[in-house]
Amino acid sequence: MRKLYLILFALIIVVSWNRSEQKRITEDEHVVEYLKRNGDNLVKPREVFHWIYFKTELEADNFIKETENKNFIFVSKRKVEDNYPIQVELKRIDKVDIKSVNEYSLYLLEVTEKYNGDYDGWETSVEK
Numbered sequence: 001m002r003k004l005y006l007i008l009f010a011l012i013i014v015v016s017w018n019r020s021e022q023k024r025i026t027e028d029e030h031v032v033e034y035l036k037r038n039g040d041n042l043v044k045p046r047e048v049f050h051w052i053y054f055k056t057e058l059e060a061d062n063f064i065k066e067t068e069n070k071n072f073i074f075v076s077k078r079k080v081e082d083n084y085p086i087q088v089e090l091k092r093i094d095k096v097d098i099k100s101v102n103e104y105s106l107y108l109l110e111v112t113e114k115y116n117g118d119y120d121g122w123e124t125s126v127e128k
Helices: 002-037 057-068 098-114
Strands: 046-054 073-079 086-094 118-124
Touching: 002 098, 002 118, 046 057, 046 098, 057 073, 057 086, 057 098, 086 098, 098 118
Parallel strands: none
Antiparallel strands: 046 086, 046 118, 073 086
16 A cells, blocks of 8 residues: 555656646747747847746755856845745856757756745847
């Protein structure tokens, strides 16, 4: 019976991960489509900003430290009135075609969840 509970627990975790991953991909697709509709060719590298929220300073600091290994640049950390009261902003020079976006946004989602945070998404300028 214990083995059955472990299997069910593992399935719940996988389903939960797939939902957050799919939600992130869908949101990324919406932003990329907006850029395309506004004449962006998507392959010109530019600053891409990311917002991530955490419940504690320690989780935010650990997240920042880990993402620096992938060349993300810390921009700011501030307190906000939210269930996740620590807002972190990062940036990195990247392309914004969907393949590139999925690569870095899913990486940030994974690291965010590792530190019990909430990845709110990214934004950039339209480049023609």
